[in-house]
Amino acid sequence: MPEARTSTPRERYRTQVRAEIKEHAWEQIATAGASALSLNAIAKRMGMSGPALYRYFDGRDELITELIRDAYRSQADTLRAAADAGAGLAGLAHALRAWALDDPQRYLLIFGTPVPGYRAPDDVTEIAAETMAVIVGACAALPSASPSDGTADAFDAHLEDHRQWAGDDPAPSPVLHRALSFWSRLHGVLSLELAGQYTGMGFDPALLFDAELKDLLGP
Amino acid sequence: MPEARTSTPRERYRTQVRAEIKEHAWEQIATAGASALSLNAIAKRMGMSGPALYRYFDGRDELITELIRDAYRSQADTLRAAADAGAGLAGLAHALRAWALDDPQRYLLIFGTPVPGYRAPDDVTEIAAETMAVIVGACAALPSASPSDGTADAFDAHLEDHRQWAGDDPAPSPVLHRALSFWSRLHGVLSLELAGQYTGMGFDPALLFDAELKDLLGP
DNA sequence: ACAGGGCGGTTAGAAGCTATCACGAACATT
DNA sequence: AATGTTCGTGATAGCTTCTAACCGCCCTGT
Numbered sequence: 001m002p003e004a005r006t007s008t009p010r011e012r013y014r015t016q017v018r019a020e021i022k023e024h025a026w027e028q029i030a031t032a033g034a035s036a037l038s039l040n041a042i043a044k045r046m047g048m049s050g051p052a053l054y055r056y057f058d059g060r061d062e063l064i065t066e067l068i069r070d071a072y073r074s075q076a077d078t079l080r081a082a083a084d085a086g087a088g089l090a091g092l093a094h095a096l097r098a099w100a101l102d103d104p105q106r107y108l109l110i111f112g113t114p115v116p117g118y119r120a121p122d123d124v125t126e127i128a129a130e131t132m133a134v135i136v137g138a139c140a141a142l143p144s145a146s147p148s149d150g151t152a153d154a155f156d157a158h159l160e161d162h163r164q165w166a167g168d169d170p171a172p173s174p175v176l177h178r179a180l181s182f183w184s185r186l187h188g189v190l191s192l193e194l195a196g197q198y199t200g201m202g203f204d205p206a207l208l209f210d211a212e213l214k215d216l217l218g219p
Numbered sequence: 220m221p222e223a224r225t226s227t228p229r230e231r232y233r234t235q236v237r238a239e240i241k242e243h244a245w246e247q248i249a250t251a252g253a254s255a256l257s258l259n260a261i262a263k264r265m266g267m268s269g270p271a272l273y274r275y276f277d278g279r280d281e282l283i284t285e286l287i288r289d290a291y292r293s294q295a296d297t298l299r300a301a302a303d304a305g306a307g308l309a310g311l312a313h314a315l316r317a318w319a320l321d322d323p324q325r326y327l328l329i330f331g332t333p334v335p336g337y338r339a340p341d342d343v344t345e346i347a348a349e350t351m352a353v354i355v356g357a358c359a360a361l362p363s364a365s366p367s368d369g370t371a372d373a374f375d376a377h378l379e380d381h382r383q384w385a386g387d388d389p390a391p392s393p394v395l396h397r398a399l400s401f402w403s404r405l406h407g408v409l410s411l412e413l414a415g416q417y418t419g420m421g422f423d424p425a426l427l428f429d430a431e432l433k434d435l436l437g438p
Numbered sequence: 439a440c441a442g443g444g445c446g447g448t449t450a451g452a453a454g455c456t457a458t459c460a461c462g463a464a465c466a467t468t
Numbered sequence: 469a470a471t472g473t474t475c476g477t478g479a480t481a482g483c484t485t486c487t488a489a490c491c492g493c494c495c496t497g498t
Contacts, residue, residue, distance in 0.1 A: 010445075010495080017446095033334045035254040040484065051486070052447055060485065105335070112332030114414050115252045116324070125419060155430035158422060165420035180427060181434075188407025195333050200344060201384040203377060208399060211374035215400075229466075229474075259455060270457075271476050279456065 018056050020046065025067060029105045034064065034112075064109075065121065071106045072127040075099060079134045089138045093186055093213045097206075104194040111191060133167060136179045140171045142217075153177065178216075185212050237275050239265065244286060248324045253283065253331075283328075284340065290325045291346040294318060298353045308357045312405055312432045316425075323413040330410060352386060355398045359390045361436075372396065397435075404431050 007015075024042045039053050039060055057063040075096075082095035100107040159173040159180075166176055189212050192198055193205040226234075243261045258272050258279055276282040294315075301314035319326040378392040378399075385395055408431050411417055412424040 008495085014445090031335060033332065035332075035334065038484070039486090048446095049448065051449090051488095054486070055446060105332075108332040111411070111414060111416065113252065113254075113324075113327040115254065116250060128416075153430060155426045158426050162420070162422040165422075177430070181431065184407040184411055184427070184431065185404050186407070187411060188403040188405070191410060192330070192403055192406060195330060197330065197347075202381040203384075204381075207374045207377050208403070211372060211396070212400065212403065227466085233474090257455065258457090267475095268477065269455095270459090270478090273457070274475060 014056070021053060021056055021063070022067060022070065025063060026103075026106070029067070029109065030103060033105060034067075034109055037064065039063070065124075068109055068120070069124050069127070071110050072124055072131070074106070075110070076127050076131045076134070079131055083134050083138060087138075089135075089142060089182065089217060090213060092135065092138050093182070093209075096186060097190060097209060100190050100194060107190070107194055111187060129165065129167065132165065132179065132183070133169065135182055136166055136169055136171055136176060139175045139178045139182065140169075142175075142178070182216060185216055188212075233275070240272060240275055240282070241286060241289065244282060245322075245325070248286070248328065249322060252324060253286075253328055256283065258282070284343075287328055287339070288343050288346070290329050291343055291350070293325070294329070295346050295350045295353070298350055302353050302357060306357075308354075308361060308401065308436060309432060311354065311357050312401070312428075315405060316409060316428060319409050319413060326409070326413055330406060348384065348386065351384065351398065351402070352388065354401055355385055355388055355390055355395060358394045358397045358401065359388075361394075361397070401435060404435055407431075 021042060024045055025037060028037055028041065037060070039057075040050050043050050043053050057066070078095055078099045079092055082091050085091075087095060153174070156173045156177050159176050163173065163176055166179075186209070189205065189209045193209070198205050198208075240261060243264055244256055247256055247260065256279065258276075259269050262269050262272050276285070297314055297318045298311055301310055304310075306314060372393070375392045375396050378395050382392065382395055385398075388395075405428070408424065408428050412428070417424050417427075
């Protein structure tokens with residue numbers, strides 16, 4: 001007989017249904033975007049009628065927040081897994097791009113247009129910090145940032161006074177700078193690609209991504 | 220007596236009302252985001268009842284498309300004005316940032332999350348090409364791209380075969396590369412700033428923007 | 439073993455939205 | 469002055485989120 005029964009059948013059913021709801025929600029978001037997400041449509045597609053979903057989520061906003069949380073979690077796990085597998089900064093970059101292309105709307109749910117008043121819950125920003133920690137770690141493992149060029153960057157000096165977002169990581173500020181640059185630059189090409197801003201231009205976004213990455217890694 | 224009467228009073232009234240509708244729409248978008256734009260609310264705020272707006276716009280989608288068009292137009296005009304005033308690449312960058320910060324939701328309406336099926340009208344992409352032309356022009360005026368470094372970039376070679384987006388601009392492909400890099404990189408920091416991804420990190424996004432710009436201009 | 443409580447699902451309904459239709463009134467034109 | 473186009477209205481259909489009231493089942497405690 002199973003002794004450590006930490007979950008009742010009811011709880012298991014509940015979490016299973018919640019997961020199924022999110023499944024349908026992701027499907028819907030992938031095909032029509034987050035703004036078109038409809039609780040009613042999800043309920044109908046699950047064979048139950050409208051307001052039943054409110055037993056599982058307080059409303060549309062809570063569902064979306066949960067999806068955002070999962071998206072951040074998935075991103076953090078992906079990058080951490082790559083780092084644990086020994087990937088360097090380049091490996092992280094490609095893991096990030098693969099993750100983004102795997103579900104563009106998931107990426108845009110995090111980094112796309114925010115609603116003006118929205119404030120992400122604390123645990124979500126903690127997951128984001130976790131992701132940044134992985135990136136900072138990979139940057140610290142790099143040969144050297146700003147090597148022979150003796151002139152300290154103005155932003156580096158500024159970062160020295162604003163490094164609390166890196167937690168207790170003792171990395172010197174040029175490393176933090178490189179991490180921010182890494183994140184911002186790759187997001188630049190990635191988000192423009194996902195938003196379709198390059199379509200019609202003809203070139204391969206993957207090559208631009210690699211070019212940016214190479215320039216980012218090179219001296 | 221005015222002889223060249225190219226517009227009747229009715230036409231003038233019509234365009235005036237259309238402009239007023241867009242005015243309210245922008246206001247609403249700035250405070251609640253584009254997804255919350257409501258024709259009904261606009262109509263009520265203008266003192267007329269619901270369906271009246273359909274005399275001026277085919278529907279919500281056409282209104283938003285019109286706003287997108289205006290946003291592109293405004294961006295292109297801003298950059299061209301800066302270029303005409305003698306601004307270099309750095310000047311364009313700061314003009315771009317100022318334009319973005321002036322109305323974040325306007326920027327995000329262009330570069331934010333797109334709805335999966337949406338395809339921008341041709342005239343809109345033409346305006347975007349106009350903007351790119353200004354940037355390419357400023358890049359061509361720069362001292363030299365990839366100066367002594369003889370090894371031709373892989374992406375540069377690829378661009379040589381995909382340069383039709385630059386129109387008939389005879390700029391060498393490293394210049395086009397720099398234009399794409401300029402656009403992508405600045406969009407990276409800008410969009411993350413506008414989306415509030417840097418908030419809570421403490422540092423000044425303007426300094427990161429300048430650092431990216433400096434690195435972009437430097438050899 | 440059986441009565442109760444919590445939980446899941448239902449229908450009904452309020453309030454909001456987009457969008458279409460049919461009608462009246464005001465305007466411009468012939 | 470008569471005609472026709474345009475503007476604004478109210479009514480209506482259909483969608484949405486979300487609340488409220490109700491019913492029934494499963495699970496649990498005595």
